[in-house]
Amino acid sequence: MTTESKTQTLPVLPLESGVILPQMVVTVALESPEAKDAVGAAERNGSVLLLLPRIDGRYARVGTVARLEDTGELPGGQKIAVFRGLHRARVTVASAGEGPGLWVETEAALDPETPSERALTLGREFRAVVESVLEARGEQNAGRMLRSIRNPGHLADMSGYSPDLTFEQKVEVLETTDVEARLTKLLEWYRATLADVTLKDKIRRDVTDRMEDQQREYMLRQQLEAIKKELNEGGDDVVAEYRRKADEAGLPDDARKEFDREVDRLERTSEQSPEHGWIQTWLDWMVELPWSARSEDEFNLAQARAVLDADHTGLDDVKERIIEFLAVMKLREERGLGPVTGRRSGAIITLVGPPGVGKTSLGESIARALGRKFVRISLGGIHDEAEIRGHRRTYVGALPGRIVRALKEAGTKNPVVMLDEIDKVGADWRGDPSSALLEVLDPAQNHTFRDHYLDVDLDLSEVLFIPTANVADTIPGPLLDRMELIRIDGYSEFEKVGIARDHLVRRQLERNGLNDGEASFTDDALGQVIADYTREAGVRNLERELGKVLRKVATKIAAKELEPPVSVEDVKPYLGKARFQFEAADRTATPGVATGLAVTGFGGDVLFVEAAVTDGDRGLTLTGQLGDVMKESAQIALSYVRAHAEQLGIEPVWNDKRVHVHVPAGAVPKDGPSAGVTIVTALASLASGRPVRATVGMTGEVTLQGRVLPIGGVKQKVLAAHRAGLREVILPKRNEPDIDDVPESVRNDMTFHPVSDVSEVLQIALEQPATQAA
Numbered sequence: 027m028t029t030e031s032k033t034q035t036l037p038v039l040p041l042e043s044g045v046i047l048p049q050m051v052v053t054v055a056l057e058s059p060e061a062k063d064a065v066g067a068a069e070r071n072g073s074v075l076l077l078l079p080r081i082d083g084r085y086a087r088v089g090t091v092a093r094l095e096d097t098g099e100l101p102g103g104q105k106i107a108v109f110r111g112l113h114r115a116r117v118t119v120a121s122a123g124e125g126p127g128l129w130v131e132t133e134a135a136l137d138p139e140t141p142s143e144r145a146l147t148l149g150r151e152f153r154a155v156v157e158s159v160l161e162a163r164g165e166q167n168a169g170r171m172l173r174s175i176r177n178p179g180h181l182a183d184m185s186g187y188s189p190d191l192t193f194e195q196k197v198e199v200l201e202t203t204d205v206e207a208r209l210t211k212l213l214e215w216y217r218a219t220l221a222d223v224t225l226k227d228k229i230r231r232d233v234t235d236r237m238e239d240q241q242r243e244y245m246l247r248q249q250l251e252a253i254k255k256e257l258n259e260g261g262d263d264v265v266a267e268y269r270r271k272a273d274e275a276g277l278p279d280d281a282r283k284e285f286d287r288e289v290d291r292l293e294r295t296s297e298q299s300p301e302h303g304w305i306q307t308w309l310d311w312m313v314e315l316p317w318s319a320r321s322e323d324e325f326n327l328a329q330a331r332a333v334l335d336a337d338h339t340g341l342d343d344v345k346e347r348i349i350e351f352l353a354v355m356k357l358r359e360e361r362g363l364g365p366v367t368g369r370r371s372g373a374i375i376t377l378v379g380p381p382g383v384g385k386t387s388l389g390e391s392i393a394r395a396l397g398r399k400f401v402r403i404s405l406g407g408i409h410d411e412a413e414i415r416g417h418r419r420t421y422v423g424a425l426p427g428r429i430v431r432a433l434k435e436a437g438t439k440n441p442v443v444m445l446d447e448i449d450k451v452g453a454d455w456r457g458d459p460s461s462a463l464l465e466v467l468d469p470a471q472n473h474t475f476r477d478h479y480l481d482v483d484l485d486l487s488e489v490l491f492i493p494t495a496n497v498a499d500t501i502p503g504p505l506l507d508r509m510e511l512i513r514i515d516g517y518s519e520f521e522k523v524g525i526a527r528d529h530l531v532r533r534q535l536e537r538n539g540l541n542d543g544e545a546s547f548t549d550d551a552l553g554q555v556i557a558d559y560t561r562e563a564g565v566r567n568l569e570r571e572l573g574k575v576l577r578k579v580a581t582k583i584a585a586k587e588l589e590p591p592v593s594v595e596d597v598k599p600y601l602g603k604a605r606f607q608f609e610a611a612d613r614t615a616t617p618g619v620a621t622g623l624a625v626t627g628f629g630g631d632v633l634f635v636e637a638a639v640t641d642g643d644r645g646l647t648l649t650g651q652l653g654d655v656m657k658e659s660a661q662i663a664l665s666y667v668r669a670h671a672e673q674l675g676i677e678p679v680w681n682d683k684r685v686h687v688h689v690p691a692g693a694v695p696k697d698g699p700s701a702g703v704t705i706v707t708a709l710a711s712l713a714s715g716r717p718v719r720a721t722v723g724m725t726g727e728v729t730l731q732g733r734v735l736p737i738g739g740v741k742q743k744v745l746a747a748h749r750a751g752l753r754e755v756i757l758p759k760r761n762e763p764d765i766d767d768v769p770e771s772v773r774n775d776m777t778f779h780p781v782s783d784v785s786e787v788l789q790i791a792l793e794q795p796a797t798q799a800a
Contacts, residue, residue: 032134033118033131033132033133034132035130035131035132036071036130037064037071037128038064038075038128039060039061039065039068039076040060040128041077041079041080043193044079045200046186047090047183047185047186047199047200048179049111049183050111050183051109051110053107053109054106054108056106056107060127060128063127064128065094066126066127067126073093074112076130076132078090078117079193079200085117086197087116087117088201088203089117091113091115092109092110093109094109095110111183114134114136114200116132117131118131118133135203138205142206145178145209148206149182153172153181155213156216159219159220162220178209179205179208182208182209185212190219191215265289272285272289274313275313275314275317280483281483288305292305308419308480311430311479311480314434315430315434315480316433316436316438318439319438320438320488321398321441323397323440324352325355327349327353333391334348338384338388339524340521340524340525341388343513348395374493374509375509376494376498377492377493378494378512378514379514379516380515380564380742381564381628383514383517383563383564384565386494392490396490398440399438400442401442401444402444402446405447405451406447409452409459410457411456411459411462413428414429414466415478417478418478418479419479425479426477427479429466439488441489442490442492445492447494448495449498449501461502467508467509472486473485473486498511515630516745516746517564519771521769523556525565525568526555526568527549527552530568531546531547531572534569538576545576545580545594546594547572548595550595551594551595551596554598555597563630579592610721610723611720613634614634615717617711617714617715618636618708618711619636620704620707620711620718620724621634621720621722621724621752622701623725623746623747625739630742630743630749631746632750632752633701634690635687635688635701635704635707635708636690637685637688637705637708637709637712638688639685639686640683640684640686641684644683645685646687647684650688650690653696653697655697655698655699656698658699659727660687663702663705666730670732673785674710676714698737699735700725700727700739701725703724703727703734706728706788707787707788710792711791711792714792716792716794717792718793719790719791721752721754722752722754722790723743723752723755724756726756726758727758728784732785733784734758734781734782734784734787735760736761737758740765741764741768744765744768755778756790756791757780758781759780760782765778
């Protein structure tokens with residue numbers, strides 16, 4: 027086998043997505059400047075250039091020497107060129123050519139003039155495989171064209187036209203200069219393609235045969251139905267059955283009118299029409315909804331209160347509201363006024379509180395106390411308005427919204443429906459579900475709620491909706507205006523011990539395979555878990571920690587290392603070292619650090635504000651991922667301290683220095699005005715050199731005149747201070763009535779300092795100079 031060698035310096039036209047092999051004639055769009063430069067150079071260089079694919083950021087080692095046949099423009103102004111592939115050429119080195127663009131030196135890699143016997147054999151085999159693929163696809167013209175090609179190298183290069191090969195495979199064909207190796211690779215790839223095409227053809231034939239069998243079965247069944255009718259043995263009358271079910275369901279007049287109209291359409295519609303199935307689905311939904319079915323309400327107030335108390339410890343506000351709801355229905359029943367229905371009759375009780383306080387489980391308890399069905403709808407992450415209102419019947423696969431599906435699931439028209447995580451409803455191009463909820467949660471409108479799929483009025487006035495949320499701030503204003511908010515701010519340590527003893531331990535015993543009495547916790551052990559291993563508003567983490575202890579106990583009982591009953595008096599052997607410590611004393615030992623109180627989506631929390639002063643340009647640096655309102659509070663605090671330095675009993679400082687205020691836990695966003703007094707205290711502590719008392723936490727908004735303004739979330743903040751080991755709380759004077767909301771056990775354990783001016787805050791919060799000197 028001999029090959030001819032010839033060296034040329036040629037301009038390069040890079041190919042980004044296709045490969046042009048020898049003997050191919052291809053039209054190429056000239057989009058890039060380098061492509062236009064290459065064509066221009068070719069026109070000046072005898073119309074010859076090198077077509078070189080570019081793959082994975084590199085150029086191929088071998089390109090195609092091609093002749094520029096013609097150039098032109100498309101109607102849109104796009105320039106194009108027609109190339110004919112001549113032969114392969116190896117790229118040896120980049121070269122400085124005669125003009126712009128990329129030039130390279132090439133060495134021709136020609137196919138042998140006389141093919142070997144093996145190449146001829148491989149060529150015949152390759153032609154047969156390709157013809158089989160084309161025949162399976164019904165492409166006869168391409169098969170005839172292949173039969174006219176005798177040269178095996180030319181035959182292999184025709185694979186450049188094939189859609190079955192990837193760009194990478196075509197580059198590999200180009201780079202394979204040996205004809206036998208080239209044909210061997212192509213044979214392997216096309217045999218795999220032939221197997222795939224053959225399998226698809228077999229599947230197509232099987233599907234066609236099955237469809238014919240189904241069509242034959244359908245025709246026979248139709249003939250059988252006709253024969254039965256002639257023999258007076260007709261099958262079920264579908265239309266009559268729907269009318270009977272509608273009578274039993276007790277549809278209202280307007281809904282029954284629409285129902286009868288659709289039944290008449292069903293009677294006139296052929297069973298072969300797609301509309302027949304759509305109408306039947308709509309009719310099925312209509313007869314399955316509880317238009318008149320109600321649950322009988324339990325009017326025993328004492329029994330209802332007993333059910334609520336048995337399921338949940340504390341939460342008196344919620345329990346009182348449910349008893350009031352039940353008492354009103356009982357009075358109306360006794361006085362013959364009937365159930366409350368129609369306009370402005372619904373009750374929308376919204377439970378707002380941090381995670382783990384029992385909002386979701388409380389809904390089930392309310393349903394049990396009222397004797398009603400309970401359905402839960404999770405709204406977290408919903409973005410599509412159709413999830414609430416349903417899709418119109420014009421859409422394929424349309425269904426009613428979640429409200430209608432919840433009524434069907436409950437089977438009654440007066441269930442308790444919990445709308446969980448309503449504060450996490452989103453909005454995007456698919457719609458705003460919170461806007462769709464406006465009608466659902468409006469007692470003035472929901473007696474005529476209209477789902478897009480059913481398109482008839484549905485009375486939701488007897489449904490008791492109970493939305494839940496972690497924070498009320500993210501609930502849209504119009505939606506919030508329709509709700510009656512009941513805040514569940516968290517539990518005191520005393521309440522948590524009771525919840526763990528009465529509920530959590532029993533549930534974890536069952537989950538971990540232990541019987542009642544085989545393991546128990548002392549109250550001291552429960553208090554130790556609460557104080558040292560959990561610091562939360564709810565009890566979810568507390569239950570996890572109790573489960574962890576009981577799993578270790580169960581393991582020791584199974585291994586015969588312990589004999590039941592087991593009384594857990596110390597949890598450290600099971601849970602390890604304590605996760606939380608009273609860190610306020612360490613943090614506030616240095617002047618410039620104050621302990622503040624805040625409210626987050628997880629309940630109340632304690633945050634520390636640190637202040638420092640450095641040499642540099644006069645100004646204020648704020649860190650800790652603070653929001654705009656909190657940044658303004660820091661600026662107000664600094665201005666107040668600078669302006670009232672003499673009044674506060676500190677030397678005027680920082681006139682030519684830079685003040686840095688930092689709130690640790692920088693990964694957590696923080697905002698709100700209630701950190702104002704904390705920032706003032708931290709700055710005053712730094713300026714005076716007097717540390718902040720370790721047992722004091724504080725909250726309140728500050729004005730430039732030093733007034734302390736009221737804030738929200740007092741109960742949650744006080745509970746957080748109590749959990750953190752603080753024993754004194756400074757709060758605005760106007761928030762003093764809110765102290766009554768704090769559990770009595772916490773109030774008795776803490777001292778409250780209502781203040782109206784910053785000077786009072788500093789007098790209480792800062793260590794006295796004599797104490798500092800001592």
